[in-house]
Amino acid sequence: MTWSWEVFFEVIPIIFKGMWITLGLTIACYLFAVVFGFFWLLLDRVPLKAFRWMIKWTTEFIRSTPPLVQLFFIFYAWPMVPVVGVSLNPFTAAILGLGIHFSTYLSEVYRSGIEAVDKGQWEAATALNLSTQQKWLKVILPQAIPPTIPMLGNYLIIMFKEVPLASTIGVVAMLHLANDYGAQYYKYVEPLTVVALFFLLLSYPSALLIKKLEMKFNRRFDKKYITES
Amino acid sequence: MSEPIAKYRDVHKSFGDVEVLKGIDLDIGPAEKVALIGPSGSGKTTIIRLLMTLENPTSGTIEVNGKNLWHMESKNGLVPANEKYLREVRGDIGMVFQHFNLFPHMTILENCMTAPIHVKKESKASARKRSLEMLEKVGLGDKVDLYPSQLSGGQKQRVAMARALVMRPKIMLFDEVTSALDPELVGEVLEVIRDLAKEGDMAMILVTHEMDFALDIADRVLFLNDGVIEADGPPSEIIGNPQSERLKDFLSRFTSSNYSHS
Numbered sequence: 001m002t003w004s005w006e007v008f009f010e011v012i013p014i015i016f017k018g019m020w021i022t023l024g025l026t027i028a029c030y031l032f033a034v035v036f037g038f039f040w041l042l043l044d045r046v047p048l049k050a051f052r053w054m055i056k057w058t059t060e061f062i063r064s065t066p067p068l069v070q071l072f073f074i075f076y077a078w079p080m081v082p083v084v085g086v087s088l089n090p091f092t093a094a095i096l097g098l099g100i101h102f103s104t105y106l107s108e109v110y111r112s113g114i115e116a117v118d119k120g121q122w123e124a125a126t127a128l129n130l131s132t133q134q135k136w137l138k139v140i141l142p143q144a145i146p147p148t149i150p151m152l153g154n155y156l157i158i159m160f161k162e163v164p165l166a167s168t169i170g171v172v173a174m175l176h177l178a179n180d181y182g183a184q185y186y187k188y189v190e191p192l193t194v195v196a197l198f199f200l201l202l203s204y205p206s207a208l209l210i211k212k213l214e215m216k217f218n219r220r221f222d223k224k225y226i227t228e229s
Numbered sequence: 230m231s232e233p234i235a236k237y238r239d240v241h242k243s244f245g246d247v248e249v250l251k252g253i254d255l256d257i258g259p260a261e262k263v264a265l266i267g268p269s270g271s272g273k274t275t276i277i278r279l280l281m282t283l284e285n286p287t288s289g290t291i292e293v294n295g296k297n298l299w300h301m302e303s304k305n306g307l308v309p310a311n312e313k314y315l316r317e318v319r320g321d322i323g324m325v326f327q328h329f330n331l332f333p334h335m336t337i338l339e340n341c342m343t344a345p346i347h348v349k350k351e352s353k354a355s356a357r358k359r360s361l362e363m364l365e366k367v368g369l370g371d372k373v374d375l376y377p378s379q380l381s382g383g384q385k386q387r388v389a390m391a392r393a394l395v396m397r398p399k400i401m402l403f404d405e406v407t408s409a410l411d412p413e414l415v416g417e418v419l420e421v422i423r424d425l426a427k428e429g430d431m432a433m434i435l436v437t438h439e440m441d442f443a444l445d446i447a448d449r450v451l452f453l454n455d456g457v458i459e460a461d462g463p464p465s466e467i468i469g470n471p472q473s474e475r476l477k478d479f480l481s482r483f484t485s486s487n488y489s490h491s
Contacts, residue, residue, distance in 0.1 A: 120328050120330035123326065123330060124330035124332070126319075131347075132312060134347050138347065142334045
Protein backbone atom coordinates (compact mmCIF):
# COMPACT_ATOMS: atom_id res chain seq x y z
CA MET A 1 0.00 0.00 0.00
CA THR A 2 1.23 3.47 -0.79
CA TRP A 3 -0.10 6.66 0.72
CA SER A 4 -0.75 9.34 -1.86
CA TRP A 5 -1.08 12.95 -0.74
CA GLU A 6 -2.40 13.72 -4.18
CA VAL A 7 -5.37 11.42 -3.67
CA PHE A 8 -5.79 12.71 -0.15
CA PHE A 9 -6.22 16.30 -1.30
CA GLU A 10 -8.34 15.24 -4.23
CA VAL A 11 -10.94 13.50 -2.07
CA ILE A 12 -11.24 16.28 0.53
CA PRO A 13 -13.67 18.41 -1.52
CA ILE A 14 -15.66 15.34 -2.54
CA ILE A 15 -16.10 14.17 1.05
CA PHE A 16 -16.72 17.75 2.17
CA LYS A 17 -19.88 17.77 0.04
CA GLY A 18 -21.03 14.65 1.84
CA MET A 19 -20.35 16.26 5.19
CA TRP A 20 -23.34 18.55 4.78
CA ILE A 21 -25.57 15.57 4.18
CA THR A 22 -24.14 13.84 7.25
CA LEU A 23 -24.65 16.96 9.36
CA GLY A 24 -28.13 17.58 8.00
CA LEU A 25 -29.14 14.00 8.62
CA THR A 26 -27.73 14.14 12.16
CA ILE A 27 -29.67 17.27 12.99
CA ALA A 28 -32.87 15.96 11.43
CA CYS A 29 -32.57 12.64 13.28
CA TYR A 30 -31.78 14.41 16.53
CA LEU A 31 -34.71 16.81 16.32
CA PHE A 32 -36.96 13.88 15.55
CA ALA A 33 -35.56 11.97 18.54
CA VAL A 34 -35.87 14.97 20.89
CA VAL A 35 -39.55 15.44 20.06
CA PHE A 36 -40.38 11.75 19.87
CA GLY A 37 -38.62 11.16 23.20
CA PHE A 38 -41.14 13.45 24.89
CA PHE A 39 -43.86 11.56 23.12
CA TRP A 40 -42.82 8.26 24.77
CA LEU A 41 -42.84 10.00 28.13
CA LEU A 42 -46.36 11.32 27.55
CA LEU A 43 -47.59 7.91 26.40
CA ASP A 44 -46.14 6.46 29.57
CA ARG A 45 -48.46 8.70 31.61
CA VAL A 46 -51.69 7.48 30.00
CA PRO A 47 -53.80 6.19 32.91
CA LEU A 48 -54.25 2.72 31.48
CA LYS A 49 -51.98 0.03 32.80
CA ALA A 50 -52.11 -2.31 29.80
CA PHE A 51 -51.27 0.55 27.47
CA ARG A 52 -48.28 1.66 29.57
CA TRP A 53 -47.09 -1.94 29.68
CA MET A 54 -47.26 -2.08 25.91
CA ILE A 55 -45.32 1.19 25.58
CA LYS A 56 -42.68 -0.06 28.00
CA TRP A 57 -42.08 -3.19 25.95
CA THR A 58 -42.15 -1.33 22.66
CA THR A 59 -39.39 1.01 23.80
CA GLU A 60 -37.51 -1.90 25.32
CA PHE A 61 -37.74 -3.74 22.01
CA ILE A 62 -36.51 -0.73 20.03
CA ARG A 63 -33.59 -0.19 22.41
CA SER A 64 -32.57 -3.84 22.34
CA THR A 65 -32.46 -4.32 18.59
CA PRO A 66 -29.63 -2.93 16.45
CA PRO A 67 -30.35 0.34 14.64
CA LEU A 68 -29.04 -1.25 11.43
CA VAL A 69 -31.74 -3.90 11.56
CA GLN A 70 -34.35 -1.23 12.18
CA LEU A 71 -33.07 0.80 9.21
CA PHE A 72 -33.24 -2.23 6.94
CA PHE A 73 -36.70 -3.04 8.19
CA ILE A 74 -38.05 0.46 7.57
CA PHE A 75 -36.39 0.74 4.18
CA TYR A 76 -36.76 -2.76 2.73
CA ALA A 77 -39.44 -4.56 4.71
CA TRP A 78 -41.97 -1.91 5.63
CA PRO A 79 -43.04 -1.19 2.01
CA MET A 80 -44.08 -4.84 1.77
CA VAL A 81 -46.29 -4.72 4.86
CA PRO A 82 -49.92 -4.68 3.68
CA VAL A 83 -52.14 -1.61 4.34
CA VAL A 84 -49.71 0.54 6.40
CA GLY A 85 -46.63 -0.19 4.32
CA VAL A 86 -45.13 2.82 2.56
CA SER A 87 -42.03 3.03 0.46
CA LEU A 88 -39.71 5.77 1.75
CA ASN A 89 -36.74 7.52 0.23
CA PRO A 90 -33.42 6.70 1.95
CA PHE A 91 -33.14 10.05 3.71
CA THR A 92 -36.63 9.86 5.26
CA ALA A 93 -36.14 6.22 6.18
CA ALA A 94 -32.88 7.13 7.94
CA ILE A 95 -34.52 9.96 9.90
CA LEU A 96 -37.34 7.66 10.98
CA GLY A 97 -35.10 4.71 11.80
CA LEU A 98 -32.34 6.47 13.70
CA GLY A 99 -34.75 9.07 15.12
CA ILE A 100 -37.05 6.47 16.64
CA HIS A 101 -34.13 4.38 17.89
CA PHE A 102 -32.55 7.27 19.73
CA SER A 103 -35.86 8.70 20.93
CA THR A 104 -36.14 5.71 23.25
CA TYR A 105 -32.82 6.64 24.83
CA LEU A 106 -33.70 10.31 25.09
CA SER A 107 -36.98 9.52 26.81
CA GLU A 108 -34.94 7.69 29.47
CA VAL A 109 -32.77 10.80 29.83
CA TYR A 110 -35.85 12.97 30.30
CA ARG A 111 -37.24 10.54 32.81
CA SER A 112 -34.04 10.53 34.84
CA GLY A 113 -34.03 14.34 34.82
CA ILE A 114 -37.61 14.53 36.04
CA GLU A 115 -37.13 11.87 38.69
CA ALA A 116 -34.09 13.71 40.00
CA VAL A 117 -36.26 16.68 40.97
CA ASP A 118 -37.03 16.41 44.66
CA LYS A 119 -40.53 15.34 45.68
CA GLY A 120 -40.67 18.44 47.88
CA GLN A 121 -40.69 20.62 44.78
CA TRP A 122 -43.96 19.04 43.68
CA GLU A 123 -45.39 19.46 47.14
CA ALA A 124 -44.39 23.11 47.40
CA ALA A 125 -45.92 23.74 43.97
CA THR A 126 -49.13 22.04 45.14
CA ALA A 127 -49.15 24.04 48.36
CA LEU A 128 -48.93 27.23 46.29
CA ASN A 129 -51.87 25.94 44.26
CA LEU A 130 -50.14 25.93 40.88
CA SER A 131 -51.98 24.05 38.14
CA THR A 132 -50.55 20.82 36.76
CA GLN A 133 -49.30 22.64 33.68
CA GLN A 134 -47.72 25.42 35.75
CA LYS A 135 -46.00 22.87 37.96
CA TRP A 136 -44.35 21.33 34.92
CA LEU A 137 -43.46 24.53 33.13
CA LYS A 138 -42.47 26.77 36.03
CA VAL A 139 -41.08 24.37 38.59
CA ILE A 140 -40.20 20.87 37.40
CA LEU A 141 -38.86 21.18 33.84
CA PRO A 142 -36.60 24.19 34.51
CA GLN A 143 -34.90 22.01 37.12
CA ALA A 144 -35.10 18.71 35.26
CA ILE A 145 -33.65 19.82 31.93
CA PRO A 146 -30.32 21.54 32.77
CA PRO A 147 -28.75 18.49 34.47
CA THR A 148 -29.60 16.36 31.43
CA ILE A 149 -27.83 18.64 28.95
CA PRO A 150 -24.53 16.74 29.02
CA MET A 151 -26.37 13.46 28.41
CA LEU A 152 -28.45 14.97 25.63
CA GLY A 153 -25.26 16.33 24.09
CA ASN A 154 -23.55 12.97 24.33
CA TYR A 155 -26.42 11.36 22.48
CA LEU A 156 -26.07 13.98 19.76
CA ILE A 157 -22.44 12.97 19.29
CA ILE A 158 -23.20 9.25 19.47
CA MET A 159 -25.94 9.73 16.92
CA PHE A 160 -23.61 11.70 14.66
CA LYS A 161 -21.31 8.71 14.68
CA GLU A 162 -24.19 6.30 13.90
CA VAL A 163 -25.38 8.30 10.91
CA PRO A 164 -22.99 6.49 8.47
CA LEU A 165 -25.30 3.48 8.95
CA ALA A 166 -27.60 5.34 6.60
CA SER A 167 -25.15 4.73 3.77
CA THR A 168 -26.24 1.08 3.83
CA ILE A 169 -29.68 2.07 2.60
CA GLY A 170 -28.23 4.46 0.05
CA VAL A 171 -28.00 7.87 1.73
CA VAL A 172 -25.14 9.51 -0.13
CA ALA A 173 -23.17 11.06 2.70
CA MET A 174 -19.46 11.05 3.62
CA LEU A 175 -18.99 7.31 3.99
CA HIS A 176 -20.92 6.52 0.87
CA LEU A 177 -18.86 8.97 -1.21
CA ALA A 178 -15.61 7.58 0.17
CA ASN A 179 -16.73 4.09 -0.65
CA ASP A 180 -17.70 5.07 -4.18
CA TYR A 181 -14.34 6.70 -4.71
CA GLY A 182 -12.58 3.63 -3.42
CA ALA A 183 -14.56 1.32 -5.67
CA GLN A 184 -13.86 3.47 -8.69
CA TYR A 185 -10.09 3.91 -8.28
CA TYR A 186 -9.38 1.09 -5.90
CA LYS A 187 -8.04 3.58 -3.37
CA TYR A 188 -9.64 3.23 0.05
CA VAL A 189 -7.04 4.42 2.55
CA GLU A 190 -7.06 8.10 1.73
CA PRO A 191 -10.83 8.65 1.36
CA LEU A 192 -11.63 6.69 4.52
CA THR A 193 -8.94 8.57 6.41
CA VAL A 194 -10.53 11.82 5.30
CA VAL A 195 -13.92 10.61 6.52
CA ALA A 196 -12.44 9.73 9.91
CA LEU A 197 -10.75 13.14 10.12
CA PHE A 198 -13.98 14.95 9.34
CA PHE A 199 -15.75 13.03 12.07
CA LEU A 200 -13.01 13.85 14.53
CA LEU A 201 -13.01 17.52 13.55
CA LEU A 202 -16.74 17.73 14.15
CA SER A 203 -17.28 15.58 17.21
CA TYR A 204 -14.33 16.66 19.33
CA PRO A 205 -15.20 20.38 19.35
CA SER A 206 -18.83 19.45 19.97
CA ALA A 207 -17.78 17.48 23.02
CA LEU A 208 -15.86 20.49 24.29
CA LEU A 209 -18.85 22.73 23.66
CA ILE A 210 -21.09 20.42 25.66
CA LYS A 211 -18.62 20.50 28.55
CA LYS A 212 -18.77 24.29 28.45
CA LEU A 213 -22.57 24.30 28.45
CA GLU A 214 -22.60 21.90 31.36
CA MET A 215 -20.34 24.14 33.40
CA LYS A 216 -22.43 27.17 32.57
CA PHE A 217 -25.61 25.50 33.79
CA ASN A 218 -23.95 24.24 36.92
CA ARG A 219 -22.84 27.72 37.82
CA ARG A 220 -26.38 29.08 37.66
CA PHE A 221 -27.22 27.59 40.99
CA ASP A 222 -25.37 25.36 43.33
CA LYS A 223 -25.99 21.83 42.14
CA LYS A 224 -25.67 20.44 45.63
CA TYR A 225 -28.77 22.27 46.68
CA ILE A 226 -30.93 20.51 44.09
CA THR A 227 -29.91 17.06 45.17
CA GLU A 228 -30.20 17.90 48.85
CA SER A 229 -33.63 19.41 48.94
CA MET B 230 -66.35 29.75 68.78
CA SER B 231 -67.51 30.76 65.34
CA GLU B 232 -67.72 28.38 62.40
CA PRO B 233 -64.47 26.31 62.27
CA ILE B 234 -62.04 26.92 59.40
CA ALA B 235 -61.04 23.26 59.29
CA LYS B 236 -63.15 20.30 60.31
CA TYR B 237 -62.00 16.65 60.43
CA ARG B 238 -64.64 13.95 60.84
CA ASP B 239 -63.59 10.38 61.60
CA VAL B 240 -60.53 10.68 59.37
CA HIS B 241 -58.51 7.53 58.83
CA LYS B 242 -55.33 7.23 56.83
CA SER B 243 -53.36 4.11 55.99
CA PHE B 244 -50.13 3.71 54.09
CA GLY B 245 -50.23 0.13 52.87
CA ASP B 246 -50.98 -2.02 55.90
CA VAL B 247 -50.03 0.64 58.40
CA GLU B 248 -52.85 2.74 59.77
CA VAL B 249 -51.31 6.10 60.62
CA LEU B 250 -54.47 7.95 61.62
CA LYS B 251 -57.17 6.00 63.45
CA GLY B 252 -60.19 8.27 63.46
CA ILE B 253 -59.45 11.96 63.87
CA ASP B 254 -62.22 14.36 64.87
CA LEU B 255 -61.00 17.90 65.06
CA ASP B 256 -62.28 21.46 64.67
CA ILE B 257 -59.91 24.34 64.16
CA GLY B 258 -61.29 27.83 64.83
CA PRO B 259 -60.80 30.69 62.34
CA ALA B 260 -57.89 32.34 64.12
CA GLU B 261 -56.84 29.51 66.36
CA LYS B 262 -53.15 28.67 66.90
CA VAL B 263 -52.84 24.94 67.40
CA ALA B 264 -49.64 23.09 68.24
CA LEU B 265 -49.49 19.40 67.34
CA ILE B 266 -47.10 17.42 69.48
CA GLY B 267 -46.37 13.75 69.80
CA PRO B 268 -43.75 11.09 69.18
CA SER B 269 -42.49 10.53 65.64
CA GLY B 270 -44.77 8.24 63.68
CA SER B 271 -47.78 9.36 65.67
CA GLY B 272 -49.38 10.91 62.57
CA LYS B 273 -48.90 14.64 63.30
CA THR B 274 -47.47 15.47 59.91
CA THR B 275 -50.06 13.34 58.14
CA ILE B 276 -52.84 15.41 59.73
CA ILE B 277 -51.61 18.61 58.10
CA ARG B 278 -50.55 16.96 54.86
CA LEU B 279 -54.16 15.77 54.46
CA LEU B 280 -55.33 19.35 54.86
CA MET B 281 -52.82 20.56 52.25
CA THR B 282 -54.16 17.83 49.91
CA LEU B 283 -50.74 16.20 49.69
CA GLU B 284 -52.31 12.97 50.89
CA ASN B 285 -55.88 11.79 50.58
CA PRO B 286 -57.73 10.26 53.51
CA THR B 287 -58.52 6.55 53.44
CA SER B 288 -61.90 7.36 54.95
CA GLY B 289 -63.67 10.23 56.67
CA THR B 290 -64.20 13.81 55.56
CA ILE B 291 -62.29 17.06 55.89
CA GLU B 292 -63.86 20.47 55.42
CA VAL B 293 -62.05 23.74 54.92
CA ASN B 294 -63.97 26.97 55.28
CA GLY B 295 -67.22 25.01 54.91
CA LYS B 296 -66.15 23.28 51.70
CA ASN B 297 -65.57 19.56 51.54
CA LEU B 298 -61.90 19.10 50.76
CA TRP B 299 -61.36 15.70 49.21
CA HIS B 300 -64.88 15.17 47.90
CA MET B 301 -67.15 17.23 45.71
CA GLU B 302 -70.88 17.22 45.14
CA SER B 303 -72.16 15.62 41.99
CA LYS B 304 -75.48 14.22 40.86
CA ASN B 305 -74.39 10.89 42.35
CA GLY B 306 -73.69 12.41 45.75
CA LEU B 307 -70.15 12.91 47.05
CA VAL B 308 -67.43 11.80 44.66
CA PRO B 309 -63.64 12.09 44.91
CA ALA B 310 -62.53 15.63 44.08
CA ASN B 311 -60.90 16.36 40.75
CA GLU B 312 -57.94 18.67 40.26
CA LYS B 313 -60.06 21.67 39.31
CA TYR B 314 -62.15 21.40 42.46
CA LEU B 315 -59.08 20.85 44.62
CA ARG B 316 -57.54 24.02 43.25
CA GLU B 317 -60.63 25.93 44.29
CA VAL B 318 -60.64 24.76 47.90
CA ARG B 319 -56.86 24.69 48.32
CA GLY B 320 -56.62 28.46 47.95
CA ASP B 321 -57.38 29.01 51.65
CA ILE B 322 -54.48 26.87 52.84
CA GLY B 323 -50.77 27.59 52.97
CA MET B 324 -47.90 25.42 54.12
CA VAL B 325 -44.29 25.71 55.22
CA PHE B 326 -42.16 22.59 54.99
CA GLN B 327 -39.42 21.08 57.09
CA HIS B 328 -37.00 21.18 54.16
CA PHE B 329 -38.14 24.60 52.88
CA ASN B 330 -38.69 23.34 49.31
CA LEU B 331 -37.79 26.67 47.79
CA PHE B 332 -37.49 26.69 44.02
CA PRO B 333 -33.71 26.67 43.50
CA HIS B 334 -33.84 28.04 39.94
CA MET B 335 -35.63 31.21 40.99
CA THR B 336 -34.43 34.18 43.01
CA ILE B 337 -36.02 34.74 46.38
CA LEU B 338 -38.28 37.40 44.97
CA GLU B 339 -39.33 35.14 42.07
CA ASN B 340 -40.04 32.38 44.57
CA CYS B 341 -42.59 34.69 46.21
CA MET B 342 -44.02 36.20 43.03
CA THR B 343 -44.68 33.03 41.03
CA ALA B 344 -47.89 31.90 42.70
CA PRO B 345 -49.60 35.33 42.93
CA ILE B 346 -48.92 35.94 39.24
CA HIS B 347 -49.84 32.51 37.90
CA VAL B 348 -52.45 31.34 40.39
CA LYS B 349 -54.13 34.58 41.44
CA LYS B 350 -53.50 36.27 38.06
CA GLU B 351 -52.17 39.33 39.83
CA SER B 352 -50.26 41.94 37.87
CA LYS B 353 -46.50 41.62 38.00
CA ALA B 354 -46.19 45.02 39.66
CA SER B 355 -48.62 44.20 42.43
CA ALA B 356 -47.15 40.73 43.03
CA ARG B 357 -43.71 42.28 43.20
CA LYS B 358 -44.80 44.96 45.62
CA ARG B 359 -46.52 42.52 47.96
CA SER B 360 -43.64 40.04 47.77
CA LEU B 361 -41.14 42.75 48.65
CA GLU B 362 -43.28 43.83 51.60
CA MET B 363 -43.53 40.27 52.82
CA LEU B 364 -39.79 39.65 52.45
CA GLU B 365 -39.16 42.90 54.32
CA LYS B 366 -41.44 41.62 57.07
CA VAL B 367 -39.46 38.40 57.51
CA GLY B 368 -36.26 40.46 57.57
CA LEU B 369 -34.90 39.60 54.13
CA GLY B 370 -35.59 42.82 52.28
CA ASP B 371 -31.91 43.12 51.33
CA LYS B 372 -31.62 39.61 49.86
CA VAL B 373 -34.44 39.51 47.33
CA ASP B 374 -32.25 38.99 44.26
CA LEU B 375 -30.21 36.13 45.70
CA TYR B 376 -30.84 32.47 44.92
CA PRO B 377 -31.90 30.07 47.71
CA SER B 378 -28.52 28.31 47.64
CA GLN B 379 -26.92 31.56 48.79
CA LEU B 380 -28.93 31.67 52.02
CA SER B 381 -28.62 30.02 55.42
CA GLY B 382 -31.24 27.50 56.51
CA GLY B 383 -32.99 30.02 58.73
CA GLN B 384 -33.14 32.54 55.91
CA LYS B 385 -34.47 29.91 53.53
CA GLN B 386 -37.23 29.05 55.95
CA ARG B 387 -38.17 32.70 56.32
CA VAL B 388 -38.39 32.99 52.53
CA ALA B 389 -40.61 29.91 52.50
CA MET B 390 -42.92 31.62 54.98
CA ALA B 391 -43.02 34.83 52.96
CA ARG B 392 -43.78 32.78 49.83
CA ALA B 393 -46.73 31.10 51.55
CA LEU B 394 -47.99 34.32 53.16
CA VAL B 395 -48.13 36.24 49.87
CA MET B 396 -51.00 33.91 48.92
CA ARG B 397 -52.97 35.18 51.95
CA PRO B 398 -54.06 31.80 53.30
CA LYS B 399 -56.77 31.62 55.95
CA ILE B 400 -55.00 28.73 57.57
CA MET B 401 -51.27 28.15 57.61
CA LEU B 402 -49.59 24.81 58.25
CA PHE B 403 -46.08 24.52 59.68
CA ASP B 404 -44.49 21.10 59.33
CA GLU B 405 -41.60 20.88 61.79
CA VAL B 406 -40.22 24.04 60.29
CA THR B 407 -37.22 24.23 62.60
CA SER B 408 -36.22 20.55 62.62
CA ALA B 409 -33.80 20.85 59.68
CA LEU B 410 -32.11 23.96 61.07
CA ASP B 411 -28.88 24.37 62.98
CA PRO B 412 -29.75 25.19 66.60
CA GLU B 413 -28.50 28.76 66.36
CA LEU B 414 -30.86 29.47 63.45
CA VAL B 415 -34.04 28.22 65.13
CA GLY B 416 -34.66 31.46 66.99
CA GLU B 417 -34.98 33.73 63.95
CA VAL B 418 -37.61 31.44 62.40
CA LEU B 419 -39.62 31.11 65.60
CA GLU B 420 -39.52 34.88 65.95
CA VAL B 421 -41.27 35.32 62.61
CA ILE B 422 -43.91 32.76 63.54
CA ARG B 423 -44.44 34.46 66.88
CA ASP B 424 -45.06 37.78 65.10
CA LEU B 425 -47.52 36.10 62.76
CA ALA B 426 -49.34 34.56 65.68
CA LYS B 427 -49.67 37.97 67.34
CA GLU B 428 -51.27 39.47 64.24
CA GLY B 429 -54.01 37.03 65.00
CA ASP B 430 -56.37 36.72 62.04
CA MET B 431 -54.86 33.63 60.42
CA ALA B 432 -55.38 30.14 61.83
CA MET B 433 -52.15 28.21 62.35
CA ILE B 434 -51.39 24.55 62.87
CA LEU B 435 -47.85 23.85 63.96
CA VAL B 436 -46.29 20.42 64.07
CA THR B 437 -43.43 21.07 66.44
CA HIS B 438 -40.93 19.71 68.90
CA GLU B 439 -40.32 23.12 70.42
CA MET B 440 -42.30 22.77 73.63
CA ASP B 441 -41.43 26.21 75.01
CA PHE B 442 -42.55 27.72 71.80
CA ALA B 443 -45.81 25.76 71.71
CA LEU B 444 -46.49 26.81 75.27
CA ASP B 445 -45.80 30.40 74.36
CA ILE B 446 -47.81 30.97 71.19
CA ALA B 447 -50.43 28.21 70.96
CA ASP B 448 -54.01 28.65 72.13
CA ARG B 449 -54.36 24.94 72.15
CA VAL B 450 -52.12 21.89 72.15
CA LEU B 451 -52.98 18.48 70.73
CA PHE B 452 -51.05 15.44 71.86
CA LEU B 453 -51.11 12.80 69.19
CA ASN B 454 -50.16 9.26 69.97
CA ASP B 455 -50.41 6.20 67.77
CA GLY B 456 -52.85 7.79 65.34
CA VAL B 457 -55.32 9.24 67.83
CA ILE B 458 -55.63 12.56 69.63
CA GLU B 459 -54.90 11.61 73.23
CA ALA B 460 -55.04 15.03 74.80
CA ASP B 461 -56.51 18.32 73.66
CA GLY B 462 -56.47 21.54 75.64
CA PRO B 463 -54.75 24.81 76.48
CA PRO B 464 -50.94 24.60 76.62
CA SER B 465 -50.80 25.32 80.33
CA GLU B 466 -52.86 22.18 80.87
CA ILE B 467 -51.33 19.83 78.29
CA ILE B 468 -47.70 20.80 78.60
CA GLY B 469 -47.75 22.56 81.96
CA ASN B 470 -49.73 19.97 83.83
CA PRO B 471 -49.84 16.70 81.89
CA GLN B 472 -52.27 14.06 83.15
CA SER B 473 -51.66 10.84 81.23
CA GLU B 474 -48.57 8.72 81.76
CA ARG B 475 -47.78 8.61 78.07
CA LEU B 476 -47.89 12.39 77.77
CA LYS B 477 -45.68 12.78 80.85
CA ASP B 478 -43.28 10.25 79.41
CA PHE B 479 -43.23 12.05 76.06
CA LEU B 480 -42.64 15.46 77.63
CA SER B 481 -39.90 14.14 79.87
CA ARG B 482 -37.78 13.61 76.76
CA PHE B 483 -37.58 17.35 76.27
CA THR B 484 -35.05 18.38 78.84
CA SER B 485 -34.51 21.94 77.69
CA SER B 486 -36.65 23.61 80.35
CA ASN B 487 -39.39 23.23 82.87
CA TYR B 488 -41.92 24.59 80.36
CA SER B 489 -42.51 27.83 82.16
CA HIS B 490 -43.00 31.21 80.54
CA SER B 491 -39.81 33.20 80.40
